[in-house]
Amino acid sequence: MAQSDWHYPRKPFTHDSFVALTRGPVAxxxxxxxxxxxxxxxxxxxxxxxxxRYGHRVLYASFWQTSVAPLSLLIYAVTEALRPRSYADRVADWLRHPPIKIRVGPDKGPGAVEIDLSERREARLGEDLLLLDDLLGQLANPAKPALLLLDEVQELGTAQGGTEIMAGLRTALDRRRDGLKTVFTGSSQIGLNRIFSSREAPLYRFAAxxxxxxxxxxxxxxxxxxxxxxxxRRLDPATAQEFFERFGGNPxxxxRWLMTLGQYRDLAEAAAADQTADALARDLEFDRIWLGLQTHHRAMARILAERGHDPFGETGAARYEALTGQTAPIPQTRQSHVRTLARRGLADQWDKEWRLTDPLFETWVLERPEGEV
Ligand SMILES: Nc1ncnc2c1ncn2[C@@H]1O[C@H](COP(=O)(O)OP(=O)(O)O)[C@@H](O)[C@H]1O
Ligand SMILES: [Mg+2]
Known part of the structure; x- marks a missing residue:
């Protein structure tokens, strides 16, 4: 059975997003x-x-933990999107690391440019932005808009030259609103806000x-x-649903739970659940993260995980005291603890509410014995 059989298609959401981008008012x-x-x-x-499938050109680039400078990555992605390939081949390529050197323009002769993706190119930022603009111009197609899928873009907010790249991108995309449609994704609300909701940001209010x-x-x-x-083998649907909910509906x-059950035929569903949870915590090194926090950070992390209290108000203070046995520090101090968690990528702000960034870590924290903050 192929990997793709496990893919659960998000049909209505796909349809709605596609229609909004191709026929709606949003670029x-x-x-x-x-x-x-x-x-x-x-x-x-x-x-x-x-x-x-509907004949649109598609481009994908992920800015998550890549060693390639974001602008070079974008140039590479557009160059590849301009070549004729099947979609399946493209996906396979996107999941691989980009090559060290790429060729932009015609294969040979005048106009061909070779770019070394491992090279630092700050000095050529302006030239590279012009090149990107030119390539995006070639990709744009108002009859069948090209789709740019830019994954984990919060990284652009803190990347070197990020502001210039976002400004260049905005200009290039704005000029071709009919021919280029973009989906940006992000896994940090604070990071996305920095890009799309702060007035000084070049992509301010650019994306719905x-x-x-x-x-x-x-x-x-x-x-x-x-x-x-x-x-x-058949599994009990109610137990499966329960496990799914225990981990916040995480696919x-x-x-992983299904794979554990598939590998160990005689393992009961509940035992597989605990085994999966343990293996996951080990892989994601939750223990190490937890041990790296001081008691007051852990207490605040737990308070955020529980979600119910106002972390900087009175209910938060009461919870802090119950967890640590110590008097809660003043609200400003508790805020600074949460900001420390945010700086380490552990806390994030959803609308106005603070939460732990990683829902799996949140579940892990909640399942710890209360006395161990
Ligand atoms: N629609 C889906 N159908 C089947 N499995 C999925 C689906 N969405 C996510 N998954 C599973 O969850 C994993 C994590 O998803 P991923 O798209 O990498 O998350 P994100 O990009 O938000 O970090 C995937 O590798 C896949 O195994
Ligand atoms: Mg991802």
Missing amino acids: AMSLFGPRRTGKTEFLLHDLGAHAA PLTLPPLGPDFVTHQLAVFHRVFQ MVFQ
């Missing part, structure tokens, strides 16, 4: 979803695949903000059916 949208909730999967296997819809019971039903076909965790 760009920004899609927020916490880490590992299915943004990349949606871009590549739902929206991108759908657009390609959306949140990736959570997966529901249909996802579980779909995955259980695939599991049954693959492993010839990756759910699939």
Whole structure:
């Protein structure tokens, strides 16, 4: 059975996003979803695949932990999108690391430019922005708009030359609103706000903000059916649903649980659930992260994970005292603890509310014994 059989298509959301971009008034949208909730999967296997099926050119670039400078990555992505390839081949390439050297323009002769992606190119920022603009001009097609899928763009906010790149991108995209449509994704609200909601940012209000819809019971039903076909074993739907909810409807965790059950035929669902949770915490090094925090940070992390209290108000203070046995510090101090968590990428601000960034870490914190902050 192919990998793609496990893919659960987000049909209505794909359709709506595609229509909004190609026939609606928006030229760009920004899609927020916490880490590992299915943004990349949606871009590549739902929206991108759908657009390609209808003859649109599709481009993908992820700014997450890449060693390539963002502008070089964009130039590479547009260059590749201009070549004739099948969509499946493109996806395979996007998931690989970019090559060290790329050739832009004709294969040979005048006009051909070779770019070394590993090279630092700050000095040539202006030239590269012109090149990007030119390439985007070639990609633009008002009859069938090209789709730019730019993943984890909050990284642009802090990248070297990020402001200039965003400004260049905005100009290039604005000039071709009919021929180029963009989806930006991000897994940090603070990071996305920095790019799209702060007045000084070049992409201020450029994209219509959306949140990736959570997966529901249909996802579980779909995955259980695939599991049954693959492993010839039926799982209890209610237990599966419960496990799915325990981890906030996270598709990756759910699939890991299924793989554990697939590998160990005699393992009961509940035992597989605990085994999966332990393995996940180990892989993501939650212990190490927790040990790296001081007691007051841990207490604030737990308070954010519980969500119910106003972390800087009286209910938060009462909870702080119950957890630590110490008097709660003044609100400003508690705020600075939360900002420390944010700086370490552990806390994020959703609308006005502070939360832990990673829903899996949130579940892990909640499942810890209370006394161990
Ligand atoms: N629609 C889906 N159908 C099946 N599995 C999915 C789906 N969305 C996400 N997943 C699973 O969850 C994992 C994490 O998703 P991903 O798209 O990488 O998250 P994100 O980009 O938000 O960090 C994927 O590798 C895949 O195994
Ligand atoms: Mg991703």
